[in-house]
Amino acid sequence: MPQWIPACATDDVDPEDVIPFDHAGESYAVYRSPDDVYYATAGHCSHERELLCDGLVMGGVIECPKHNGRFDYTSGKAMGAPVLVDLRTYPTKVEDGTVYIEVS
Amino acid sequence: MGRERLERYSLVGPDSRAAVDAGLASADWYRSAVPRKRMKELMRRSDGPAVRDTTLWLGLMVVLAGVGTLFWGSWWCVPFFAAYGVLYGSASDSRWHECGHGTAFRTRWMDEVVYQIASFMVMRDPTASRWSHTRHHTDTLVLGRDPEIQAMRPARLAKLLANFVGLVDVPVAMRLMVLHVVGRLSAEEADYVPETERPKVFRTARIWFAIYAVVIASAIVSGSWLPVVLVGGPALYGRYMLYVYGLTQHSGLGENVLDHRLNTRTVRMNVINRFLYSNMNYHVEHHMFPMVPYHRLPELHEEIKGDLAPAYPSIWAAYRELVPAVLRQLKDQSYYVRRELAPGATPFHEPSAVNDGRALPLIPA
Structure with a gap:
């Protein structure tokens, strides 16, 4: 059943950056876009098991630190080789300075 | 000598499976600690340096080819084509590499355009070689996994030497191109190129085949070698610097390790070599x-050099080490160069006996 989980404080993530978040044995990546909107995706690259939180956020794109595969983190869409499988994304909301993500 | 060990490098042989079973494939590799804030600065992209360097690279090629063509028929053309050949046949390798990673430019289409041009010059299919290089980064110098190991143990010396003028690489590239033209991949390519990517390989090969057909037809019709000297030929006569540089990367170092400080070199080079x-x-x-x-790599070097072995002071210094090592490996394939880290560096990351740089057999004889 879906539930909202507090992931981090809004200030924990710099604008145009990403941080890791672990919950119930799963890894997530929480993003703050340049215009201060928060997003969440699976924590690992869909190509190989590499943590995306070590990657580079450029606008609405996250680049994996291992092979430079790029995803649109707002939709999870894989943007070309070597990443061919989209990232799973999760709804987010901000309440009282806390970022929540909805996990099932 | 060492034929059985050479078979261990096959991506479709038993050692490939054994490497996966031993946890050597897609493993966690050591990384020096760099604060996230600093790493973000170093990773940041910009177009300026690559636009400057690409303009210089292609601009020099146009000028040198133009002057060489003017002098065609006299010995005066030789130095111009010699320089043109290195820019075409050797400098294209690192442009292929940087743009393949997608890091040279900030603007994606610029990366892609230069990647396609450089791939053509260095004679590597842009799609297949992107996947090959992806694997090289995942499993650097892991036997049965890394498709880009140049100096194996024992090294195939005749092949290495012949490749200084492309005598193996270029015929292999031509054979693969013809294979791709008819819609097939080699067995090794099939191991790392996903199904969905294969149509791109075949389309590129057909375009390249047409270009080479035009070049050869031009040479025949004009009765001159000039078209071949300008297009395709430099992959032979200008290739030597690709190997001069490339062999410094990993030759003679550890295999099946999970720490790049054990299998990779950093070598100081002058400004011309660093440009090329x-x-x-x-x-x-x-x-x-x-x-x-x-x-930004020189800055990254300054950031982490205290955690590495000292950089080699010159190409010459690297060769003084790697040539004897590779020759010794002809007889002793368990030998590898193991360097001393800088004082205070984090010890080598060697999580299990399997990660011994000697790469002892994974499969019992």
Whole structure:
């Protein structure tokens, strides 16, 4: 059943950056876009098991630190080789300075 | 000598499966600690340096080819084509590499355009070689997994020497191109190129085949070698610097390790060589942090050099080590160069006996 989980404080993530978040044995990546909107995706690259939180956020794109595969983190869409499988994304909301993500 | 060990490098042989079973494939590799804030600065992309270097690279090629063509028929054309050939046949390698990583430019289409041009010059299919290089980064010098190992144990010396003028690489590239034209991949390519990517390989091969057909037809019709000297030929006569630089990367170092400080070299080079090689002499740094653009690698080196073995002071110094090592490996395939880390560096990351740089057999005889 879906539930909202507090992931981090809004200030924990710099604008145009990403941080890791672990919950119930799963890894997530929480993003703050340049215009201060928060997003969440699976924590690992869909190509190989590499943590995306070590990657580079450029606008609405996250680049994996291992092979430079790029995803649109707002939709999870894989943007070309070597990443061919989209990232799973999760709804987010901000309440009282806390970022929540909805996990099932 | 060592034929059985050479078979261990096959991506479709038993050692490939054994490497996966031993946890050597897609493993966790050591990375030096760099604060996130600093790493973000170093990873940041910009177009300026690559626009400057690409303009210089292609501009020089146009000028040299133009002057060489003017002098065609006299010995005066030789130095111009010699320089043109290195820019075409060798400098294209690092442009292929940087743009393949997508780090040279900030603007994606610029990366892609230069990647396609450089791939053509260096005679590597842009799609298949992207996947090959992806595997090289995942499993650097892991036997049965890395498709880009140049100096095996024992090294195939005749092949290495012949490749200084492309005598193996170019015929192999031509054979693969013809294979791709008819819609097939080699067995090794099929191991790392996903199904969905294969139509791109076949389409590129057909375009390249048409270009080479035009070049050869031009040479025949004009009764001159000039078209071949300009297009395709430099992959032979200008290839030697690709190997001069490339062999410094990993030759003679550890295999089946999970720490790039054990299998990769950083070599100091002068400004001309660094231009031709796009700073790939900072190779330990590149393997640890492939997100950092080539023009920021000197800064990354300064950031982490205290955690590495000292950089080799010159290409000559690297060869003074690697040539004897490779020759010794002809007889002793368990030998590898193991360097001393800088004082205070984090010890080598060797999580299990399997990660011994000797790469002892994974499969019982």
